[in-house]
Amino acid sequence: MPVEEFVAGWISGAVGLVLGHPFDTIKVRLQTQNTYQGIVDCILKTYRHESVLGFFKGMSFPIASVALVNSVLFGVYSNTLLALTATSHQERRAQPPSYTNIFIAGCTGGLLQAYCLAPFDLIKVRLQNQTEPRVQIGSPGARYRGPVHCAVSILREEGPRGLFRGSWALVLRDTPTLGMYFVTYEGLCRQYTPEGQNPSSATVLVAGGFAGIASWITATPFDVIKSRMQMDGLKGRKYRGMLDCMASSFQQEGIGVFFKGMTLNSARAFPVNAATFLSYEYLLRLWR
Numbered sequence: 437m438p439v440e441e442f443v444a445g446w447i448s449g450a451v452g453l454v455l456g457h458p459f460d461t462i463k464v465r466l467q468t469q470n471t472y473q474g475i476v477d478c479i480l481k482t483y484r485h486e487s488v489l490g491f492f493k494g495m496s497f498p499i500a501s502v503a504l505v506n507s508v509l510f511g512v513y514s515n516t517l518l519a520l521t522a523t524s525h526q527e528r529r530a531q532p533p534s535y536t537n538i539f540i541a542g543c544t545g546g547l548l549q550a551y552c553l554a555p556f557d558l559i560k561v562r563l564q565n566q567t568e569p570r571v572q573i574g575s576p577g578a579r580y581r582g583p584v585h586c587a588v589s590i591l592r593e594e595g596p597r598g599l600f601r602g603s604w605a606l607v608l609r610d611t612p613t614l615g616m617y618f619v620t621y622e623g624l625c626r627q628y629t630p631e632g633q634n635p636s637s638a639t640v641l642v643a644g645g646f647a648g649i650a651s652w653i654t655a656t657p658f659d660v661i662k663s664r665m666q667m668d669g670l671k672g673r674k675y676r677g678m679l680d681c682m683a684s685s686f687q688q689e690g691i692g693v694f695f696k697g698m699t700l701n702s703a704r705a706f707p708v709n710a711a712t713f714l715s716y717e718y719l720l721r722l723w724r
């Protein structure tokens with residue numbers, strides 16, 4: 437099993453993650469709290485109350501877990517393609533796999549990474565939603581003192597299942613959209629690369645960026661539901677389940693609720709995924 441694919445997936449994911457975290461925090465707040473008027477209002481309030489550090493809340497666990505999550509995504513993707521088409525990463529330029537196989541491999545990678553991601557993502561969302569200034573973290577104001585304290589408190593107060601709240605929505609969000617992610621990436625690379633050659637860095641950046649945007653746009657409706665389910669349980673249970681969360685969000689806020697955070701998801705997706713694919717391709721060529 438090509439181990440490099442896993443390692444490349446990890447490092448490239450970490451690079452992308454740091455770049456995109458501030459966008460992600462604002463998005464999560466807009467999706468789950470109704471106290472902000474919009475993106476600019478949320479940025480200003482966060483900055484005023486919590487300084488620049490406010491934008492980086494909840495980042496340490498994602499950095500630690502991106503190793504697992506991204507290496508599972510890219511590793512499972514590539515090894516599923518290997519099983520389906522009997523070609524390794526290096527051979528795929530000369531013998532390009534069909535889009536159906538790319539889609540199936542992407543969905544498989546997406547499904548498995550969603551399970552690894554679920555508890556880390558939940559802790560990230562809970563911490564991102566703590567709007568107390570950082571100096572006060574640890575004082576009675578903020579509920580969670582940090583990622584470990586957050587994990588332990590959830591386990592104690594909500595049980596092990598509490599850590600997997602929203603994981604159904606996460607699986608539905610990530611399985612088809614990560615299939616699309618790789619199809620878009622490969623499609624754009626092929627379009628702009630002479631046959632049999634490796635795509636240029638510019639092509640990788642643009643294809644990676646648009647793959648990110650395409651998959652995040654389609655993922656946003658389930659992303660909203662996922663974030664709300666993850667916050668549910670903090671102050672008692674509001675929703676009976678995912679369908680109830682969808683129905684009551686829709687009833688109270690209309691169809692627009694499913695598109696909350698779409699602009700930010702797309703804005704974040706371009707740099708994050710351009711950097712992710714560029715470092716991924718670069719590392720794999722380096723190790724060849």
Ligand SMILES: C[N+](C)(C)CCCC[C@H](N)C(=O)O
Binds near residue numbers: 609610617648652
């Ligand atoms: C499928 N969906 C669009 C939800 C996630 C795509 C993940 C790609 C990358 N790790 C990122 O954070 O942008």
